[in-house]
Amino acid sequence: MDDVDLILVTQSNVVDYEGYGKLPLDRLDLYKSLVYPRMVHHAGGFRSHLDYLNHRRFGKFFEDGTYPERRQMMNIWNLPSMSGVHLANYLTQFGLRVRVINNLDAEWDWFEAAYAACRRPPLVGISSTFYLSWKEVGNVAKRLRAIDPDMDIVLGGAFANAETIHNSPDDFAARMRRFGIRYVLHAFNSEPDLRDLLLARRKAGGYGDVHNLAWIAGSLQTGSFEGGSKQWNTPLLALADVPPTWHLQDLPFLNRTIQIRTASGCPFACAFCSYPTTAGPWTTVESEHVRAHLDSVMKIPGIDRIIFIDDTFNVPPHRFRELIRIFAEYPFEWFSFLRVQYVNEDDVKLMKDSGCAGVYLGIESASDTVLKNMNKRATGKQFAEGVRLLNKYDIPYLAAFVLGFPGETDATIQQNVDFIRNNGVRFYSLKEFFYMAHTQVHDKRNEYGLTGMGGKWSHATMNHEDAARIKLDIFQSVTESTHIDPDTSLWYMAYLYDQGYDFAEITRQQGGINDLMKRQLATLDRAPSWETAALAPLRAAE
Numbered sequence: 001m002d003d004v005d006l007i008l009v010t011q012s013n014v015v016d017y018e019g020y021g022k023l024p025l026d027r028l029d030l031y032k033s034l035v036y037p038r039m040v041h042h043a044g045g046f047r048s049h050l051d052y053l054n055h056r057r058f059g060k061f062f063e064d065g066t067y068p069e070r071r072q073m074m075n076i077w078n079l080p081s082m083s084g085v086h087l088a089n090y091l092t093q094f095g096l097r098v099r100v101i102n103n104l105d106a107e108w109d110w111f112e113a114a115y116a117a118c119r120r121p122p123l124v125g126i127s128s129t130f131y132l133s134w135k136e137v138g139n140v141a142k143r144l145r146a147i148d149p150d151m152d153i154v155l156g157g158a159f160a161n162a163e164t165i166h167n168s169p170d171d172f173a174a175r176m177r178r179f180g181i182r183y184v185l186h187a188f189n190s191e192p193d194l195r196d197l198l199l200a201r202r203k204a205g206g207y208g209d210v211h212n213l214a215w216i217a218g219s220l221q222t223g224s225f226e227g228g229s230k231q232w233n234t235p236l237l238a239l240a241d242v243p244p245t246w247h248l249q250d251l252p253f254l255n256r257t258i259q260i261r262t263a264s265g266c267p268f269a270c271a272f273c274s275y276p277t278t279a280g281p282w283t284t285v286e287s288e289h290v291r292a293h294l295d296s297v298m299k300i301p302g303i304d305r306i307i308f309i310d311d312t313f314n315v316p317p318h319r320f321r322e323l324i325r326i327f328a329e330y331p332f333e334w335f336s337f338l339r340v341q342y343v344n345e346d347d348v349k350l351m352k353d354s355g356c357a358g359v360y361l362g363i364e365s366a367s368d369t370v371l372k373n374m375n376k377r378a379t380g381k382q383f384a385e386g387v388r389l390l391n392k393y394d395i396p397y398l399a400a401f402v403l404g405f406p407g408e409t410d411a412t413i414q415q416n417v418d419f420i421r422n423n424g425v426r427f428y429s430l431k432e433f434f435y436m437a438h439t440q441v442h443d444k445r446n447e448y449g450l451t452g453m454g455g456k457w458s459h460a461t462m463n464h465e466d467a468a469r470i471k472l473d474i475f476q477s478v479t480e481s482t483h484i485d486p487d488t489s490l491w492y493m494a495y496l497y498d499q500g501y502d503f504a505e506i507t508r509q510q511g512g513i514n515d516l517m518k519r520q521l522a523t524l525d526r527a528p529s530w531e532t533a534a535l536a537p538l539r540a541a542e
Contacts, residue, residue, distance in 0.1 A: 003118045004097040005198045007111065008125040009144070010084035011077040012104040014136050015487075018063075021045030028524060033468035037475050037517050038485050049485060049492075049513050050074040062105075070106040071253070076488050077103040079495045080251070082259035082309055083127050083157065088249045090191050090242045096198050102253040104140065110252075115147060123152050123201060125194070126181075128159035138179040145180045152201075156185035156194060164230060165438050169214045173225040180220055186230065187212035189264070244292045247299035257305040257498040258297060262290050262323070266311045270364075270374055273439060282312075287322040294330055305357065307494050308336040314347070315339055321347065327354040335359065335494045338397070340386030341378040348389040357497060358396040360490035361387070366419035367412035370405055373448075375440060380419065387423045396503045398489055399425045403474075404433040404467030406441065406448035406459045413470055421480050426507070427493065429486035430474055432467040433457070476518050482510050 020035055021044070028035075039046040043055060051061050054073050058065070062073050071078065084100035091098050099114045099122075101107045115122070124144055131137050137155060145151050163172070164186045172184045185193050196210045207215055211231045217223045246258070265282035266273075297303055313336040314320040327334060328350075338359040343351075351359075365371050366380040390397050401416050420428050435457040436442070441450065449460040457464050475483055484492055496506050 003120050004099045004114065004122050005202060006091070006096065006123050006125055006194075007099045007101060007114055008084050008087060008127060009101045009104050009111070009140065010081040010127045011102060011130060012140055013075075013077060014130055014132070015048070017046055017048065017051075032521070032524060033472055036472060036521055037483055037514065038487065040513055040517050041520055042516075048076070049510070050076060050495075052513060053509065067106060067109040073106075074495075074499060075103065075106060076491060076495055078106055078253070078255075079491055079498065080254055080258055081127070081129070082261055082307075083129055085246065085249060085251060085258065086242065086261070087191065087194070088251075089245050091195060091198070092245055092248070093243050094195055094199065096195065098249075100249070100251065100253075102251075104143070107253065111144075112147060115151075121148065121150075121152065123154055123183075123198060126153060126155045126157075128155055128157035131157075131159045134175050134179070137181075138175075141179045141181055149180075151180075152183070153181045154183035154185060154194070154197065155181050156190045158188070160184050160186045161188045161190075162438075169227040169230060170225070172214045172227070173216075176214070176216055176225070177220055182216055182220060183207075184214045185212055186214065244296035246293065246296040251300070254300065254303065255498050256302055257307060257494060258300070258303055259307040259309055260293065260297070261309050263310040263312070267315060270376055270440075284319060287319065287326060290323060291326050294326070294332075298330060298332070304332045305494070305498060306332050306334045307491070308334060311337060312339055313337050314342055317342055317347070321350060324350045324354040324356075330355075333357040335490060337362065337490070339378075340390070340397075341382035343386055343389060345389055345392075348393050348395065352393040352395055356395050358398070358490065358493055358503075359390070361397050361399045363399050363419075364402045365405065365408075365412065366401075366415045367407075370407050370412050373407040373441075374402075374405055380415065384419065384423050387425060391424050391426075396426060396493070398427040398429060398484055398493060400429045400431070400486060400489060402431055402433055403471055404457075404462045404464065406444075406450055406461065408433075408462045408467070413474075417474055417478065420478055425481045427484050428478075428481050429484050429489055430471045431486040432464060432471060472521060475514075476521055482507050483514055484510065 017039065020039065023031060035046050039048060040052050042052050047055070047061065051074075054060065054062055058073060062070055062075050065073055080102050084102055088098040088100055101111045101114075104111065115124070126137065126140055128137060137159065141153055144153060169184070169186055172186070176182070176184060183197060185197065187193055190212060193210055193212045197207065197213060200207055200210060207213055207226070211229070214225070214227045216225050263282065263284040267282045297306065333355040335358045338361055340361045340363075361383070363383050364374055364376060366383065368379050371378055371380070387397070387399065399420070403413065419425070432455065434455055435450065435453055437453065441448070445451070451458050452464070455464060493506060496509075497503070501509065
């Protein structure tokens with residue numbers, strides 16, 4: 001095997017199921033809103049929904065399988081990420097060689113083999129797209145460095161970028177030394193910076209000309225720290241500035257589904273969302289550029305499903321119609337995010353005819369009061385009309401709701417429940433409001449009486465504890481629709497579809513898991529106290 005310049009690790013598990021399993025069940029009432037309905041208690045521990053299905057199907061959990069077995073088992077991180085394939089496409093045009101490890105937990109043997117085969121140790125990249133803390137990043141880095149304590153590791157992606165929104169790149173130094181990370185690329189669009197880093201490393205040159213780079217020269221513990229300046233990079237858009245070489249990449253982890261982005265940024269400014277702040281200006285790829293990449297994707301054996309991960313895929317509407325007319329020329333099915341308030345009947349019919357297999361609807365709330373506070377630029381009536389059209393043309397969708405945004409009351413919560421029940425919503429998700437400083441709502445914190453941060457907050461009409469309780473109340477009481485974990489949402493549905501489940505079977509399987517979780521919660525609610533003797537009904541409910 002020829003040496004590679006970069007081995008890129010794009011995903012790994014970020015939820016500590018084992019840690020939750022060690023928490024005392026007799027104190028479950030204190031943390032039930034953290035585990036339910038994200039996890040199900042099964043075979044002595046808290047498990048992901050997919051791992052519950054693994055145990056039913058294979059007789060073992062994901063962590064108990066060999067690496068080849070894990071690649072055949074169900075795990076959300078086995079769904080190919082967009083970032084790894086995109087970077088491989090981009091870097092190839094500069095003569096740089098990339099090996100993508102899509103899920104480190106299923107492909108560790110592949111990583112070991114690829115690293116050992118290199119005569120010159122390659123740079124090892126950690127994509128931080130799905131990491132929310134330094135602990136998660138550190139766990140991956142520690143595992144990698146167990147192979148080679150001198151491994152050169154670069155961290156890049158969304159988490160690294162977010163760390164510099166309110167802080168200086170100099171603040172990376174202590175954590176880089178602690179976790180053994182030599183380089184951090186901290187721009188949101190860091191592809192050209194990674195290219196320059198790899199080319200400089202190949203020449204054994206200096207890194208002073210690499211933008212948006214923090215690095216440690218010499219010993220990770222005692223060497224000098226260099227904190228490069230931050231410079232905005234024009235988004236590469238995943239397609240416009242990247243050659244259509246999808247079919248030329250070595251991607252052994254693919255099944256039937258691949259992910260593509262055709263735009264960067266977002267034209268909206270929802271008050272709870274940080275993406276407009278971190279992603280920069282909204283720009284789109286011309287439809288004919290998209291066609292060229294689709295031609296390449298369709299040359300990959302077995303690929304017949306695409307997830308378009310654009311944040312606002314159907315805006316502007318005329319471009320969306322151009323794209324779905326192009327899609328109709330190809331033999332693939334597709335998923336996307338959808339601003340359902342902007343579609344009409346002709347659009348939805350085109351979607352169906354072009355192979356739309358499912359969409360994600362960021363409804364967030366059915367209350368016009370809360371929607372106005374969120375700056376959603378939509379009304380509950382518009383959402384209901386969009387859902388009606390999707391139901392009419394039998395396009396599966398997930399309607400996502402945020403609970404507890406400033407202005408939320410018992411009355412607005414009831415509007416959400418009524419919306420789900422009265423509009424034939426098939427799949428829905430519930431997630432508590434998460435308060436971030438780099439969002440618009442932070443600018444109005446005094447107006448709303450908003451205090452706290454992250455998952456712990458309070459404002460004039462609700463607090464995080466109320467929202468957590470309400471989430472479980474709705475989950476337990478709604479029987480007309482199937483709840484999907486909001487952390488995996490559309491990807492969960494697309495992944496099960498990739499694995500051969502149709503939507504009737506997804507409804508049946510997920511409905512069974514939800515019923516099990518509801519029985520467990522009901523047992524908990526009935527128990528007068530959580531002594532050891534009270535645990536038997538919970539275990540029996542499994």
